[in-house]
Amino acid sequence: MKIPLISLIVTFSLCSYVSGHGYVAKLIVNGQSYSGNAPGAQATPSVIRQISDISPVKGATNPDLNCGLSAQLAADVATVNAGDSLAFDWRGGSDGDSNWPHNTGPMLTYMTSCGSTPCSQYNSSQSKWFKIQQVGLVDANSNTWAQAAVMNGATANVTLPATLAPGNYIIRHEIIALQLAVSVGGAEFYPSCSQISVGNSDQTGGPTEDELVLLPGAYSDTDPGIYDPNIYNPGASYTFPGPPVAAFAGGDSSGTSVSGDASASVSAAGSASTSAAGSSGTGSSSSSSSASQASPQSVCRLQRRMALTTSDSSTFTVPVSHKRRRSLLTGLFRDVALLYRGS
Numbered sequence: 001m002k003i004p005l006i007s008l009i010v011t012f013s014l015c016s017y018v019s020g021h022g023y024v025a026k027l028i029v030n031g032q033s034y035s036g037n038a039p040g041a042q043a044t045p046s047v048i049r050q051i052s053d054i055s056p057v058k059g060a061t062n063p064d065l066n067c068g069l070s071a072q073l074a075a076d077v078a079t080v081n082a083g084d085s086l087a088f089d090w091r092g093g094s095d096g097d098s099n100w101p102h103n104t105g106p107m108l109t110y111m112t113s114c115g116s117t118p119c120s121q122y123n124s125s126q127s128k129w130f131k132i133q134q135v136g137l138v139d140a141n142s143n144t145w146a147q148a149a150v151m152n153g154a155t156a157n158v159t160l161p162a163t164l165a166p167g168n169y170i171i172r173h174e175i176i177a178l179q180l181a182v183s184v185g186g187a188e189f190y191p192s193c194s195q196i197s198v199g200n201s202d203q204t205g206g207p208t209e210d211e212l213v214l215l216p217g218a219y220s221d222t223d224p225g226i227y228d229p230n231i232y233n234p235g236a237s238y239t240f241p242g243p244p245v246a247a248f249a250g251g252d253s254s255g256t257s258v259s260g261d262a263s264a265s266v267s268a269a270g271s272a273s274t275s276a277a278g279s280s281g282t283g284s285s286s287s288s289s290s291a292s293q294a295s296p297q298s299v300c301r302l303q304r305r306m307a308l309t310t311s312d313s314s315t316f317t318v319p320v321s322h323k324r325r326r327s328l329l330t331g332l333f334r335d336v337a338l339l340y341r342g343s
């Protein structure tokens with residue numbers, strides 16, 4: 001044995017430290033930066049609806065899936081135009097002083113019209129949403145997600161549809177963190193709503209009736225992109241939850257993707273991370289670090305696999321079959337072997 005048990009235990013506790021939470025601290029559009037309020041802090045006027053806590057929304061039918069934990073109306077509205085690029089600055093920690101802590105799972109963007117009501121007064125709980133963008137895996141073989149760039153300090157960038165009709169909208173940027181999605185109910189939802197006014201133009205683009213969904217309402221805890229036993233299997237495909245991207249926003253014929261344009265949608269402007277979490281950002285499986293420096297990601301994967309393998313099946317809404325348990329065990333041995341070999 002090359003690694004003393006104690007070092008594995010230490011790394012395991014680092015692992016849970018790394019899995020913190022966060023929120024959208026800033027929305028940047030056309031060079032203008034709109035600050036959000038830290039969760040639960042004394043509110044100042046903002047375009048970003050404030051949430052009460054950095055913790056994730058748990059459960060696909062949770063009412064907080066709408067705009068985040070106990071989301072409040074925001075006082076301001078950002079003025080934008082169709083075709084503009086919006087940058088969402090996701091930060092970690094309760095005051096946003098660390099990088100976004102997760103790297104596994106998709107990022108999806110929805111919009112809803114506030115109609116004739118100013119969005120600063122608009123209750124979106126029963127509103128109908130349409131999807132304008134989603135990014136997932138950028139490289140299935142190395143299990144690299146677009147979200148990993150956000151963990152490394154980049155903003156998540158979204159382009160408004162070029163033909164979007166003018167009006168008052170809420171734009172809802174959502175990260176789904178799937179590091180615990182190997183069990184039903186493990187997915188962490190982080191929705192964030194910002195109030196925008198899309199400027200005057202002669203555009204008339206919008207969703208069709210069948211592209212509209214309620215949130216909550218569009219997801220279920222057992223959707224393949226929300227409960228995903230294959231989340232750590234290199235090469236596994238990923239199925240986005242929710243409706244397809246609205247046709248006027250570019251559409252999405254398959255719903256499943258190793259998104260070719262995901263890299264273009266994540267800004268490279270962020271500075272290199274110096275945090276502990278950042279060091280595992282790209283999660284390269286070909287890293288040749290020694291066993292004692294095994295990447296937090298591989299250790300966390302091992303930890304999760306052990307939890308899943310050794311748990312009683314009553315823990316899971318969906319029981320783990322013998323066959324599945326055997327493949328989990330095989331994976332567990334492979335991960336242990338990899339760690340000890342130092343890859």
Ligand SMILES: [Cu+2]
Nearest residue numbers: 019020021022
């Ligand atoms: Cu978290």
